[in-house]
Amino acid sequence: MSANVTVRGSDDVTASEPTAVQTAGTGAEGAAEATEAVTEAARAVGRDRTVAVVGTGTMGQGIAQVALVAGHPVRLYDSASGRAEEAVAALTARLDRLVEKGRLDAPAREDAVRRLHAAAELDELADAALVIEAIVELLPVKQQLFADLEKVVGDDTVLATNTSSLSVTAIAGGLRLPGRFVGLHFFNPAPLLPLVEVVSGFATDPDVATRAYATVKGWGKTPVRCADTPGFIVNRVARPFYAEALRVYEEGAADPATIDAALRECGGFRMGPFELTDLIGQDVNEAVTRSVWESFYQDPKFTPSLAQRRLVESGRLGRKTGRGWFSYAEGAVRPEPHNAPPAEAPARIAVRGELGPAEPLIGLFEEAGIKVRRKGGNGYVLLPGGARLCLADGETAFEYYTDEIIYFDLALDYARASRIVLATGEHTSAESLAEAVGLFQALGKQVSVIGDVPGMVVARTVAMLADLAADAVDRGVATAEDVDTAMRLGVNYPVGPLEWAGKVGYERVRDLLLSLHERYPTGRYAPSLATARRGYAEEGQDS
CATH class of the missing domain: 3.40.50.720 (NAD(P)-binding Rossmann-like Domain)
Incomplete structure (x- = not known):
């Protein structure tokens, strides 16, 4: 006993x-x-x-x-x-x-x-x-x-x-x-x-x-x-919410406050992963992550974070010890997310092709008094200075040696999002970045500019959540309805990951993961067969 x-x-x-x-x-x-x-x-x-x-x-x-x-x-x-x-x-x-x-x-x-x-x-x-x-x-x-x-x-x-x-x-x-x-x-x-x-x-x-x-x-x-199965539904599917934020931080693309703000104010999550793990306890969250990883025989999709391990080893366990990613000492001031300085919005833009889940932005731009010209193309916004504004797709801006590329992150609802996250490459001029910043500020949104990390923050997180959720369903862990219900109620997600993937499109989710897999060839981002099947089914319906 x-x-x-x-x-x-x-x-x-x-x-x-x-x-x-x-x-x-x-x-x-x-x-x-x-x-x-x-x-x-x-x-x-x-x-x-x-x-x-x-x-x-x-x-x-x-x-x-x-x-x-x-x-x-x-x-x-x-x-x-x-x-x-x-x-x-x-x-x-x-x-x-x-x-x-x-x-x-x-x-x-x-x-x-x-x-x-x-x-x-x-x-x-x-x-x-x-x-x-x-x-x-x-x-x-x-x-x-x-x-x-x-x-x-x-x-x-x-x-x-x-x-x-x-x-x-x-x-x-x-x-x-x-x-x-x-x-x-x-x-x-x-x-x-x-x-x-x-x-x-x-x-x-x-x-x-x-x-x-x-x-x-x-x-x-x-x-x-x-x-x-390890982690059941919630503790299995939820791992990327923490893991992808930690990966972006470890790559030096953004600080914890900005990453939290991106997922909260752009992604619609109630709390960011850094503030949430401080509330849970870094030791508890890291132990669950490690347990799931070990139970899946160290599957790279569940790999724990070295940065979080160091935080636990230092005794900074979050609110219960007075310090984690943030300080909770009396009088401590919480770090603010990065906010780009005010910039002038362009008077007109061109939209080439369809923007997919970012299509609602077109109406918002027009409501803000910005003239929008539609043309055929591969799905991006063309700024007056010639830079292309693209929805995060798993690639990086620095790969385009001769073009100015600015990535913007996925949002749960672009109309309600209070923040937009941008990433630029080495070839993007300050003038082009200012045009992009001013464009979104004209919609009344704060803008955070982070490092050129593939898949940005929200898009890669949602893609990984959807991938693990689809894999769990296809393996018979639970029904799609129960998975989405569990994630909404168990960790307070704004929508279930499968519902979100349905809105974004599994073809887009699959392609984003394939792009991430190409840039991080460890197996972590390789789309599951469940995601691949759904993606190719959508592709077949579109053809």
Whole structure:
């Protein structure tokens, strides 16, 4: 048995989503959804059945609160003497605060307190219909716990782990009945965040996974189904959000504040990767990255960052230590992103061909009073001085020896973006850069000029996220809908990576990755077969 119940949370920040009732359809479609909901509810663990939580750290208490408020009798167990009783007291105090805030009435609070109990011995969990473990992330400790639980609970009890980094299959490997074992990966803080990854191990019975899914859905959560692969959905697909920003920084193309601003103000992400990893903890984020990389046998797509490793080794772990990428000392001033000085906008521009996902810029330029002349071509903006303004495509400006090339980054929504990022090559004149800067400033946007790095910041990040997401779907890790849902709710992305790739075009995503692969021939950027198939399918439809 484990005496250590320290729980490491997932490296996620998330948002809320309307409940299934709010989003249900109408007519025949709505009736079908309602019938499915009734069927799922019938499979869920009944509210009169006990839910046991083993491990009373932050995550364990959060999961217990969710089950308790949903109406279950809840029993808390911890191998450390007195911890379960302390957790009951802490949960009671949380319920009191919910009453004070008007989110729970007094009778409901009293009823919940009556259903909450501490267990002094593991034997006291014998009548539980569902046991969820939230203890230390050590495989042997978890395996021993569930071996002990199997001697106590009935054969119909569902056993679940909240692991964020270990194999569900491996934890259940020594069980007598591994089919009743499932992963229920809640996100921290569990009472507030809606996403739960329902992870089926190699031996998990499909009916058990469905029962677990229905149970957490009945608790008001948004469950997604996934197979037992390293990182599950969120921690697998999210790696490029951090990795590409770190790569741009390591190449000296931009500072952390500017990279964060690019992804936040241009890409539409809620937080930039540097400020987010400071919040998560550099040690936690780096450990998850390293775990996924090692679990995939050091696949170059998941290679950790040396710069982040050095930050961890220096003890600069983020907010919890007072310093990470940024300083959090009292009175510390956060560095500002690079903003180009004011420049005069050109009176007219020419647009050669279609700009793809940047096509909405044409209307914005015209609304700003800039005359736009359309001509045939390969998709770029021709500035008055002769420089070409191109959407990031994985190439670099310095490769064009005789032409002036300025790259601009991908945006989630060019109308709403408050910042545009540019990159220039050695042959681009100051006058041409000023024209490009003034052009975007005329739209009311801040402009950041960074180094000539292929794929810029947002475009390469989105391409890599989409590639890993498509690969996960084609490998049967999860459905496309569940992948996008998980990424929106698990890490608060503005849209799911597959939806975003659909808007950008898989042909463009594939070509950008191929260009990156040509410039970084390590295998990191080689498009997956899933992305290649989608890209060539689009290309065939266009021909």
